[in-house]
Amino acid sequence: MRQPHSRLMALLLLALALAGCTTAAWYEGGKRSAEAECRRQPLGAQQDCLARVNQKSYEDYDKERSQPRKPER
Numbered sequence: 001m002r003q004p005h006s007r008l009m010a011l012l013l014l015a016l017a018l019a020g021c022t023t024a025a026w027y028e029g030g031k032r033s034a035e036a037e038c039r040r041q042p043l044g045a046q047q048d049c050l051a052r053v054n055q056k057s058y059e060d061y062d063k064e065r066s067q068p069r070k071p072e073r
Helices: 002-039 043-053 058-066
Strands: none
Touching: 002 043, 002 058
16 A cells, blocks of 8 residues: 555655756757757857857856846836
8 A cells, every 4th residue: 555655755756856957958948949049140140149148057047047136216
């Protein structure tokens, strides 16, 4: 009888682990898509485009995202 309970617990732990990775995965996926768009541009514009796309790591993005926003005046 313990097996169904432990299986449920394992599934819940897996779901929590995947939820933590989801934001990073979406961020990296969006970044890769933007890089692909940069590579479709003329050679002179590719480097500038890639520099804009790659200026912020996920860790920096996440820190910025989790800080409270200042009210607009």
